[in-house]
Amino acid sequence: MSRITTPFGATSTAAEVVDGVDLTGRRAVVTGGASGIGIETARALASAGAEVTLAVRDPAAGERTADDLIAATGNKQILLAPLDLADRASVEAFTAAWDGPLHILVGNAGVMAAPLTRTAEGWELQFATNHLGHFRLATGLHGALAAAGGARVVSVSSAAHLRSPVVFDDIMFQNRAYDPWTAYGQSKTANVLFAVEATRRWAGHGIRVNALHPGGIRTNLQRHVTDEELERMRRTSGGSATPRWKTPEQGAATSVLLAASPLVEGVGGRYFEDCNEAAPNRPGERTGVAAYALDPDAARRLWRESLRLTA
Numbered sequence: 001m002s003r004i005t006t007p008f009g010a011t012s013t014a015a016e017v018v019d020g021v022d023l024t025g026r027r028a029v030v031t032g033g034a035s036g037i038g039i040e041t042a043r044a045l046a047s048a049g050a051e052v053t054l055a056v057r058d059p060a061a062g063e064r065t066a067d068d069l070i071a072a073t074g075n076k077q078i079l080l081a082p083l084d085l086a087d088r089a090s091v092e093a094f095t096a097a098w099d100g101p102l103h104i105l106v107g108n109a110g111v112m113a114a115p116l117t118r119t120a121e122g123w124e125l126q127f128a129t130n131h132l133g134h135f136r137l138a139t140g141l142h143g144a145l146a147a148a149g150g151a152r153v154v155s156v157s158s159a160a161h162l163r164s165p166v167v168f169d170d171i172m173f174q175n176r177a178y179d180p181w182t183a184y185g186q187s188k189t190a191n192v193l194f195a196v197e198a199t200r201r202w203a204g205h206g207i208r209v210n211a212l213h214p215g216g217i218r219t220n221l222q223r224h225v226t227d228e229e230l231e232r233m234r235r236t237s238g239g240s241a242t243p244r245w246k247t248p249e250q251g252a253a254t255s256v257l258l259a260a261s262p263l264v265e266g267v268g269g270r271y272f273e274d275c276n277e278a279a280p281n282r283p284g285e286r287t288g289v290a291a292y293a294l295d296p297d298a299a300r301r302l303w304r305e306s307l308r309l310t311a
């Protein structure tokens with residue numbers, strides 16, 4: 001399989017990627033759509049004419065964002081729905097309330113490097129939020145995605161996936177010391193594996209799922225991390241070869257490419273960074289995709305395990 005390349009790159013913005021794309025009549029959901037990259041993803045999709053539902057856990061931030069985006073894009077079809085990915089009842093309520101087809105689902109919300117926190121089920125919070133919540137959301141919306149006839153699901157991962165595979169023997173850190181970056185990395189590998197297995201299962205239903213690293217962007221994501229720690233992490237781990245912050249508009253570009261661009265029509269099960277499919281990671285490098293994140297056997301196993309956990 002040849003690697004997908006596009007004319008876009010690290011400095012491209014979401015607006016540039018969606019320029020000339022008409023999403024009129026398409027319906028999109030952006031999780032975490034009231035902060036950081038999510039706002040810019042929603043803005044680009046709305047500016048191309050899509051109906052965009054911001055799926056958020058902070059209604060006040062959601063309302064502010066929706067008002068801003070309506071004013072900025074002139075698109076009044078910007079809707080709000082409550083969603084807490086770490087709360088199963090909230091995810092079920094969202095999927096139960098969804099009516100009609102869904103053309104674009106961007107699983108963008110995430111939490112990074114949080115201190116050890118467990119959900120009501122005892123699940124480690126980053127895995128529960130970043131992977132299991134989105135897994136339940138996407139599988140719960142499967143009928144709506146299939147009904148769209150050519151839906152796209154975007155799984156926002158991170159170069160931090162290079163920090164850890166999914167450790168199936170102890171996903172929830174019951175028997176190993178908790179490390180916030182390992183837990184984040186594991187959850188972000190799960191985001192890639194989800195794209196691999198969901199595409200295998202759902203391509204026949206017209207649904208394509210891809211994963212991506214957005215780049216390094218200063219947002220609320222870094223709330224659990226001091227500036228010193230952040231700089232240390234950026235020197236020693238994934239991000240980009242030349243550590244340079246992207247703007248949120250640049251950070252949303254790869255999500256928007258995968259959600260809406262005709263350049264990736266029919267593409268699924270792959271991992272992108274800087275608006276192009278990533279090369280395999282090479283030892284010692286901080287870019288590219290880890291082989292374990294694209295491993296079809298691990299992807300199948302994760303799907304089974306996610307079903308078991310959330311059953």
Ligand SMILES: NC(=O)c1ccc[n+]([C@@H]2O[C@H](COP(=O)([O-])OP(=O)(O)OC[C@H]3O[C@@H](n4cnc5c(N)ncnc54)[C@H](OP(=O)(O)O)[C@@H]3O)[C@@H](O)[C@H]2O)c1
Pocket residue numbers: 031032033034035036037038056057058061083084085086087107108109110111112129156157158159213214215216217218219220221222
């Ligand atoms: N920024 C970067 O450098 C970078 C790099 C690699 C990957 N990423 C990925 O990009 C995505 C977006 O991150 P960002 O930088 O835009 O961060 P952000 O500004 O912190 O946005 C993350 C969003 O996720 C939401 N969220 C967190 N936990 C949630 C939950 N349990 N239920 C529902 N929503 C929840 C947050 O809601 P609240 O506002 O209510 O907390 C927020 O809206 C994340 O998946 C992140 O892992 C970012």
